[in-house]
Amino acid sequence: MNYEDGKDKFIQSWGTLGSSWGISRTMAQIHALLLLSPEALSADEVMENLQISRGNANMNLRALIDWQLVYKEHKQGERREFFVAEKDMAKVVKSIIIQRKKRELEPMLRILDDLTGVEGQDQEAEEMRKVVKDLKLFSHKADSALDALVKADSNWFFSTFLSMIR
Amino acid sequence: MNYEDGKDKFIQSWGTLGSSWGISRTMAQIHALLLLSPEALSADEVMENLQISRGNANMNLRALIDWQLVYKEHKQGERREFFVAEKDMAKVVKSIIIQRKKRELEPMLRILDDLTGVEGQDQEAEEMRKVVKDLKLFSHKADSALDALVKADSNWFFSTFLSMIR
DNA sequence: CTTAACTTTCAGGAAATATTGAAACCTACA
DNA sequence: TGTAGGTTTCAATATTTCCTGAAAGTTAAG
Structure with missing residues (x-):
């Protein structure tokens, strides 16, 4: 596969996946574009690349910054802002876990x-108390586990996952 | 809080959460309703309770059955079908993990x-190979970890989670 | 202070998703 | 085999979510 096709496919796919991940299509596409770009891009370059409006680009860039998946970067002698994606996948995964935990x-x-x-x-009230109690047990466990994952450093993160799959 | 208010709140909240979980509002509400019900309910009872159309009820019930979160039940001397929710939360969580893994x-x-x-x-092609490689590493790890979680029995499931939060 | 380059906001329109309701389809039983 | 009780399908519609583009807001430099 040549580079251009690969790039398009990656951006398109990331966008589609984003939907099922509860992230808007465009937000995911911008993220993909920046992930692939070795250089920081300006808002205009993002608009140009993805054929989207200025407002859309701006809103989604802000959201990505909020998620800590993208950073603003200032270039020497340049008035406008440039954007870079976080490239450390361990950090990317962490950020996503934090956000989804918060929302879900x-x-x-x-x-x-x-x-x-x-x-x-x-009987009905009884059943409800039981359901709620069970759900709380699970959710609190999941909450703690995810907290631990996020707080831990990458090595721990990896080794825990590895130990789980044995 | 009295039972009726609690029931409504649970159903409404589960519905809202469902959206951010990528599940349709109604599907989540039906699930909540059945979780709370000590008895299996007929399609008509579901429609009645949630004020939704027959088509909607039917489609979402089928989806829930597909997710293995709800089962059909036949009652003696009754022509129509009744529906029960899976009440074992370990199984519920497993089913949800399986489905989300499949979709995401x-x-x-x-x-x-x-x-x-x-x-x-x-440089661009280089960057792309690097990004793809890193993502693959993470995704395969996550995939294996989730597989293990799903295959394991509940005790193992619990003890692994517990060990993670220490 | 003024201007111009750049960014942010937001009301209205567009696109995607979910829901309805009625017709078609099953199937157990008289 | 006809039919009544029950289920499923799907085109039309309603709702939610997303995107646009123009106007308002910022701020660095003259």
């Missing part, structure tokens, strides 16, 4: 905590 | 494999 797991923990004290003696 | 991780692995052999000697 933590809201659940809050809700389950609220639901702990449901009243009632009948 | 596996497509990525396929694409990365395709992109392994990009040609070119310049």
Whole structure:
């Protein structure tokens, strides 16, 4: 496969995957583009490359910066800003875990905590307390495990994963 | 909190969370409803409870069955079908992991494999090979780890998680 | 202070997803 | 075998989510 085709395929695929990852298509595409680029790119270069509007580019770049997947970079004697992707995959994976945990797991923990004290003696209330209790157990475990993963350094991260697959 | 309020809150919240989990709102609500119900429910009861159409109920029930989160149940002397949720949370979590892995991780692995052999000697092609290589390393590790999690029995599952949070 | 290069915001339009409801389809039983 | 009770399908529609582009906001340099 030649470089141009590979680049397109990577950007397109990353975009499609992004959707199923709860990330917008464009945000994922910008991320892919920057990952592939050895140099920092300006907003205009991103717009040009992906054929998207200025507003779209700006919003998604900000989101990526918020996720810590992209950094702003200032170049000597240049007024405008340039953007680079975080290239250390261990850091990339960490950032993604942090964000998804925040959006997916933590809201659940809050809700389950609220639901702990449901009243009632009948079978339905009983069933609900049981379901909530089980879910809390799992979610708290997952929460702790992910926290540990994120706090640990990359070596630990790797060795834990390795030990899991034995 | 009384039972009715708790039930509504659980169903609503599960629905909202479902969205950020890449599951449709209704599918998640049906799942929540069945999780709370001590008895199997008919399609009509589901429609009634959640105020949704027959088509919607049917499609999402089938999807839940496909995910192995819900089973059909036949009652003595009843023509119509009833639906029960899988209540064992270890199994529920496993099913969800399997489905998300299938939708999120596996497509990525396929694409990365395709992109392994990009040609070119310049810096850009170099950068791309590097990115793809790193991503493959991580994805395959994650894939194996999740496979192990899913295949293992619940005790192993728990003890691994526990060992990770120490 | 003024200007011009650049960035951010946001209302309205476009695209993608989910839902409805009615018709077609099954199937157990009289 | 006809039919009533039940299920599934799918085109039309509603809803949610995303993107555009122009206007407003910033800020560095003259």
